[in-house]
Amino acid sequence: MTEPLVSVRDLRIGATTDAGRKVEIIKGVSFDIAPGEIVALIGESGSGKTTIALSLMGHARPGCRISGGRIAIGGDDVTAMSETGRAALRGTRVSYVPQSAAAAFNPAKRIMAQVIEITDIHRLMPRAEAEAKAVELFRALALPEPESIGTRYPHQVSGGQLQRLSAAMALIGGPDLVIFDEPTTALDVTTQIEVLRAFKSAMAQGGASGVYVSHDLAVVAQIADRIIVLKGGEIQEEGTTGQILHAPAHPYTRALLAAFEPRPHAAVPAPGHPAQPRPIIEVAHLHAGYGPISDGAPQAKVLQDVSFRLERGRNLGVIGESGSGKSTLARAIAGILPPYRGTVLVDGTEMRPDLRNRSKEELRRAQIVFQLADTALNPAHSIGAILGRPLAFYHGMRGQAAERRVIELLDMVQLPANLRFRLPGELSGGQKQRVNFARALAAEPELVLCDEITSALDTVVAAAIIDLLKELQRELDLSYLFISHDLSTVEAICDDVLVMHKGRVVEALPARDMSAKAAHPYSRLLISSIPQLDTGWLASLEQDPELVRQFALR
Amino acid sequence: MSPSLLPWYYVGQRFAIALLTLLIISFTVFFATQLLPGDVAEILLGQAATPEAVAGLREAMGLNAPALSQYAGWLAGLAHGDLGTSYANRMEVSELISGRLANSLRLAGVTTLISVPFALALGILAAMYRGSALDRAISICTISVISVPEFMLATLAVLVFAVWLGWLPALSIGGNADTLGGLLKTYAMPVISLAIGVSAQMVRMTRAAVIETIQTPYVEMALLKGASRWRMVIGHALPNAIGPIANAIALSLSYLVGGVIIVETVFNYPGVAKLMVDAVATRDLPLIQSCAMIFCVSYLSLITLADIVAILSNPRLRR
Numbered sequence: 001m002t003e004p005l006v007s008v009r010d011l012r013i014g015a016t017t018d019a020g021r022k023v024e025i026i027k028g029v030s031f032d033i034a035p036g037e038i039v040a041l042i043g044e045s046g047s048g049k050t051t052i053a054l055s056l057m058g059h060a061r062p063g064c065r066i067s068g069g070r071i072a073i074g075g076d077d078v079t080a081m082s083e084t085g086r087a088a089l090r091g092t093r094v095s096y097v098p099q100s101a102a103a104a105f106n107p108a109k110r111i112m113a114q115v116i117e118i119t120d121i122h123r124l125m126p127r128a129e130a131e132a133k134a135v136e137l138f139r140a141l142a143l144p145e146p147e148s149i150g151t152r153y154p155h156q157v158s159g160g161q162l163q164r165l166s167a168a169m170a171l172i173g174g175p176d177l178v179i180f181d182e183p184t185t186a187l188d189v190t191t192q193i194e195v196l197r198a199f200k201s202a203m204a205q206g207g208a209s210g211v212y213v214s215h216d217l218a219v220v221a222q223i224a225d226r227i228i229v230l231k232g233g234e235i236q237e238e239g240t241t242g243q244i245l246h247a248p249a250h251p252y253t254r255a256l257l258a259a260f261e262p263r264p265h266a267a268v269p270a271p272g273h274p275a276q277p278r279p280i281i282e283v284a285h286l287h288a289g290y291g292p293i294s295d296g297a298p299q300a301k302v303l304q305d306v307s308f309r310l311e312r313g314r315n316l317g318v319i320g321e322s323g324s325g326k327s328t329l330a331r332a333i334a335g336i337l338p339p340y341r342g343t344v345l346v347d348g349t350e351m352r353p354d355l356r357n358r359s360k361e362e363l364r365r366a367q368i369v370f371q372l373a374d375t376a377l378n379p380a381h382s383i384g385a386i387l388g389r390p391l392a393f394y395h396g397m398r399g400q401a402a403e404r405r406v407i408e409l410l411d412m413v414q415l416p417a418n419l420r421f422r423l424p425g426e427l428s429g430g431q432k433q434r435v436n437f438a439r440a441l442a443a444e445p446e447l448v449l450c451d452e453i454t455s456a457l458d459t460v461v462a463a464a465i466i467d468l469l470k471e472l473q474r475e476l477d478l479s480y481l482f483i484s485h486d487l488s489t490v491e492a493i494c495d496d497v498l499v500m501h502k503g504r505v506v507e508a509l510p511a512r513d514m515s516a517k518a519a520h521p522y523s524r525l526l527i528s529s530i531p532q533l534d535t536g537w538l539a540s541l542e543q544d545p546e547l548v549r550q551f552a553l554r
Numbered sequence: 555m556s557p558s559l560l561p562w563y564y565v566g567q568r569f570a571i572a573l574l575t576l577l578i579i580s581f582t583v584f585f586a587t588q589l590l591p592g593d594v595a596e597i598l599l600g601q602a603a604t605p606e607a608v609a610g611l612r613e614a615m616g617l618n619a620p621a622l623s624q625y626a627g628w629l630a631g632l633a634h635g636d637l638g639t640s641y642a643n644r645m646e647v648s649e650l651i652s653g654r655l656a657n658s659l660r661l662a663g664v665t666t667l668i669s670v671p672f673a674l675a676l677g678i679l680a681a682m683y684r685g686s687a688l689d690r691a692i693s694i695c696t697i698s699v700i701s702v703p704e705f706m707l708a709t710l711a712v713l714v715f716a717v718w719l720g721w722l723p724a725l726s727i728g729g730n731a732d733t734l735g736g737l738l739k740t741y742a743m744p745v746i747s748l749a750i751g752v753s754a755q756m757v758r759m760t761r762a763a764v765i766e767t768i769q770t771p772y773v774e775m776a777l778l779k780g781a782s783r784w785r786m787v788i789g790h791a792l793p794n795a796i797g798p799i800a801n802a803i804a805l806s807l808s809y810l811v812g813g814v815i816i817v818e819t820v821f822n823y824p825g826v827a828k829l830m831v832d833a834v835a836t837r838d839l840p841l842i843q844s845c846a847m848i849f850c851v852s853y854l855s856l857i858t859l860a861d862i863v864a865i866l867s868n869p870r871l872r873r
Contacts, residue, residue, distance in 0.1 A: 054778075057778055059777065059778060061774075087780045087781070087782065088780060089780070090777070090778055090779060090780035091778070091779040091780040092780065095778075095779075096775070096778040096779075098771060098775055100771065103770070103771040103772065104771045104772050104774075104775040105772060105775075106772040106773075106775075106776075106790050106793070106794065107772075107794065107869050107870065108793040108794050108867075108869045109790075109793065109869075117776075117779055117781070118779050118780065121779060121780050121781050121782075121785065122780060153869050153870075155869070155870050169779075
């Protein structure tokens with residue numbers, strides 16, 4: 001067997017919490033990486049995957065400390081090095097591709113200067129040579145205008161391009177090991193494909209080893225030779241990609257894989273009879289946008305001519321990539337962003353465009369739940385106070401009656417009653433999202449607009465929220481307008497789906513056989529771009545380049 | 555609009571706002587000085603003057619005209635550079651001010667030259683070695699200086715350097731500025747008192763601005779490229795902290811405007827502030843108004859300049 005490039009033995013990393021308590025976040029992790037091998041670190045938030053990856057560069061984020069074990073890169077012990085020794089290692093032998101290239105590029109400096117900075121720090125080659133090498137890398141990473149893209153500032157290129165530029169930045173010093181820290185998580189699916197392909201071919205050409213940190217098994221399946229499954233700072237299972245995908249041994253790995261199982265939603269049959277003449281919501285020719293209004297239309301038109309209807313008790317999914325206008329649709333219906341043209345009918349009653357002109361009764365019927373519970377819940381108010389506000393506002397409930405109802409609401413979202421004395425900061429992400437949802441339920445709505453409510457959650461937690469939504473729907477006779485960029489989530493809960501692109505609805509489909517029935521080229525492109533749990537998926541995926549050029553927002 | 559012109563559009567906007575502010579200030583200054591107690595004619599003529607003489611003087615000075623038309627006349631004069639005539643000694647206000655203004659500007663200039671590089675260096679050092687003994691020592695010093703009012707600082711300086719040690723004269727007046735020693739003797743005390751107060755604020759604000767940028771992902775990225783601490787801070791953090799730092803400098807220097815009034819009075823330094831304080835004592839309205847306008851204009855220019863630097867340093871507006 002060849003000598004491993006990276007050898008990690010009994011790695012322990014400790015952290016000091018804000019309260020001064022010391023906790024161990026990595027609890028004795030050991031693994032090897034062979035030269036040229038790509039190893040994935042898989043796990044949910046808090047599993048320690050990024051912490052381990054950064055420790056390979058001898059770096060621990062503020063508040064963390066490598067407290068034990070040994071990390072050897074090509075025989076040199078990183079844990080024993082001085083800070084100067086580690087600085088000499090970074091960029092030349094181990095380099096880093098960040099999660100968000102948009103944040104990792106310095107906004108005040110031109111791209112080229114940042115890409116070749118490693119060669120300047122470590123005096124690797126003269127500037128002209130470095131620039132030539134960078135252009136070569138830009139070309140290999142399929143970047144447009146490789147000759148001149150370096151002269152731009154980071155805000156002048158797209159997110160997918162920046163992510164590829166950050167890979168060029170990592171490869172410029174000819175490293176032995178490249179660390180990819182969730183590099184495609186923040187990208188849209190159609191962009192992700194292009195970036196993954198570029199990474200894969202650049203890594204294959206360079207022959208460097210890689211560590212790929214991700215929470216997404218399907219993405220990892222495309223690029224990694226071996227997968228290490230982490231939870232709570234410990235390795236749960238380690239094996240080749242094939243082994244992990246097809247013969248998982250550990251129950252946690254199986255749970256991760258199970259989150260990928262399609263869980264089709266038993267669609268409520270569309271009422272063929274006229275017993276229910278009025279849909280819960282009917283939207284006709286809705287237009288909305290931002291900016292100063294001239295000639296009756298705002299400067300930036302976001303939503304254009306959106307029409308749909310949703311029958312009572314059914315769920316409608318809205319899918320699309322960032323910038324497609326799906327969140328704007330929810331905001332326009334709720335009246336937060338008053339539409340400038342078109343009508344919204346809730347149960348046959350026309351809603352005034354602006355939220356401020358709507359009556360309490362109109363407001364009560366349609367409630368909106370936002371994506372980030374962290375920002376939607378006031379951190380200074382107790383959960384009881386947060387849920388008490390809509391009770392007082394809509395139903396005039398106070399004192400004991402309100403308290404009883406708060407306990408009931410918490411019970412509905414499967415949270416213990418004593419949680420009402422806590423502050424949002426003391427809850428987990430999943431618990432906060434449940435409170436966020438319970439607040440909408442407090443109004444006793446008929447329609448709930450869910451704006452990406454599972455997107456910021458780990459897969460297992462998100463699946464539990466979806467189950468909860470379905471159960472509440474049966475009990476409370478709710479209808480959901482469910483906005484998401486994640487097609488499998490939409491499939492799990494919706495009856496019908498709208499596909500949005502650049503503010504327009506390009507297609508309306510039954511959710512059940514979305515992939516089979518999609519007819520519009522953009523819907524097909526979007527659906528085919530979702531990574532599959534099959535190691536050969538990316539290699540065998542063929543997309544019409546003309547179509548990609550036309551629709552993908554790169 | 556072409557994107558390359560966008561920053562200049564914002565700069566023009568800032569200038570327009572500054573001009574409007576200036577107009578409002580002039581209005582406030584004029585009517586505020588009108589509210590000063592006492593009648594000018596009575597003060598000028600003394601207590602023995604007959605009512606007829608007072609009325610005649612009021613008429614002659616145009617004090618019976620409506621306040622608004624007096625304001626309009628004054629503003630028109632200002633626009634032409636005519637600051638009016640002093641009530642107290644019948645001299646042109648502009649003549650009274652010119653020499654004094656140069657003195658004050660020299661004082662402010664020397665203070666700026668010393669305090670800005672000193673404060674920026676200390677602020678950046680404190681941010682780079684955050685939490686270290688150096689950082690804590692700097693923090694303690696700046697907080698103690700900020701908590702002491704400037705008249706106290708100035709008086710302490712007189713007590714220590716002039717009375718106890720006898721190194722420097724207690725007054726700045728009539729100093730010999732031809733030799734280096736003379737120059738030092740004239741300026742040392744007022745400049746030290748002013749610079750200490752001005753720097754303290756600047757150090758704290760610079761430190762905060764740099765620390766904020768050090769915590770961004772792009773500075774961590776520089777660390778992971780193997781950059782040294784100096785490169786991370788000077789090369790990556792500082793260019794993004796220029797806007798906030800320019801504001802910190804402007805805000806601190808504007809403190810000079812208030813600071814000189816006290817320092818010039820304590821050290822009897824012949825500057826505009828001392829002139830203004832004397833003018834208040836003699837109810838010399840044209841002089842007070844002109845001095846007040848000078849202080850407001852310098853404050854406004856500093857703030858506007860900081861805003862313009864912040865606009866021009868924003869890479870998102872660059873092409």
